[in-house]
């Protein structure tokens with residue numbers, strides 16, 4: 288199936304099974320804003336727990352905060368967001384559609400990569416086990432030609448971004464003959480800068496309202512609380528402050544479902560270190576974060592690091608963790624060495640000393656910062672993309688059938704078990720509810736009695752519920768139930784008193800943390 292079709296199916300699946308809905312759908316929706324449904328919110332909470340606990344519980348020198356979305360407007364002047372938090376936009380005059388100029392060029396780079404990968408895949412098929420990919424990439428003329436095109440474009444693009452050269456960005460789009468995907472034309476406007484922050488007013492206008500911004504990143508809430516946390520928590524450098532919260536960006540192009548939203552959530556951690564040690568810490572956090580991703584078991588080959596073409600105004604090193612989504616490798620998380628830029632700026636703009644007295648060195652300094660920043664929604668999309676499967680199975684009548692199953696990491700699954708009476712009579716529903724009453728304080732359980740047992744299993748597979756427990760007539764006689772696994776579809780008969788132990792062992796988030804050691 289084409290990857291585009293897979294992605295369309297994913298979006299439809301998210302809606303059908305209560306994961307993600309378009310915001311304000313009854314009013315025909317609001318661009319790039321989404322709501323999470325009854326299963327979506329549980330998955331989202333589990334992702335946040337996996338991140339939060341891995342930061343705050345597993346690192347004794349990382350603590351959490353929850354800062355307000357509204358902050359003093361000078362914060363955004365000091366941080367550089369008022370002047371420099373821009374994206375280069377370009378319009379197609381025929382379709383009247385607006386694009387990010389850098390994204391159009393990145394898509395062109397991806398096309399060259401795709402051509403090379405296709406050549407490699409074809410050759411791999413032809414040569415089988417004897418295939419040497421390195422040698423092929425180094426010698427095949429078609430791969431080499433595309434690699435050269437990629438290198439030339441990449442170099443020109445990086446330079447244009449670093450020089451903030453908007454005319455050159457437009458020229459690249461013209462020279463590369465990039466067309467508008469809607470109109471198919473090359474009738475482009477000039478490239479302009481567009482600030483991504485949403486502004487609103489605080490206070491009534493008669494008082495003289497103050498222009499405030501909806502925060503475009505949660506990080507600034509951490510920076511301006513650095514001293515509060517350091518002093519009240521008696522924190523010693525190196526230490527980190529973690530936060531999960533909403534962020535808002537008036538994205539020019541809202542595409543790819545929850546990948547790029549105007550209202551989204553971030554999980555950010557600022558790690559404060561001694562000046563000069565930041566690049567070592569940068570490497571450590573790169574490794575720690577990659578391990579966190581890979582522990583979910585979505586395939587190590589589906590991740591890669593991507594060095595930034597252009598460093599943000601505050602960074603001296605930056606890398607993205609990219610995941611292979613159905614629409615290609617894309618950023619899920621950014622790891623940035625932000626130097627002392629933010630704290631120094633807040634020191635200057637607030638006029639308050641923001642420093643750390645290092646007892647070992649016997650001197651005070653503005654700490655340097657290594658940041659890890661991941662979008663909850665992008666992580667959600669990664670989990671859903673990696674988990675969605677269509678499997679051919681044999682139906683009860685012996686015919687082939689397709690089973691749609693979300694093979695979510697069990698610790699993240701919204702519902703851990705569904706309890707089902709085989710029939711809606713003979714005391715089976717009451718027994719099923721008794722089991723739920725016993726387990727509901729430990730796991731998110733669902734009672735399900737509608738439709739045939741086969742249909743109910745399929746429904747739970749599609750939601751991603753790892754276990755289904757079925758109560759039948761034998762249960763009333765010997766206190767046993769069947770427990771069915773989502774992934775293997777295998778069933779086992781166990782006594783009711785064993786359920787808690789089995790499910791707890793299999794679904795505990797501890798198994799994920801073990802892999803982070």
Ligand code: GAP
Pocket residue numbers: 503504505506536538545546547548549551552553555618619620621658660661662663664665666
């Ligand atoms: N504090 C640094 C910072 O905000 P970023 O690379 O702009 O860095 C970090 O954003 C992460 O936030 C991204 O890797 C992505 O996962 C998520 N993110 C950024 N913009 C987003 C958007 N419009 N929609 C969804 N997630 C977004």
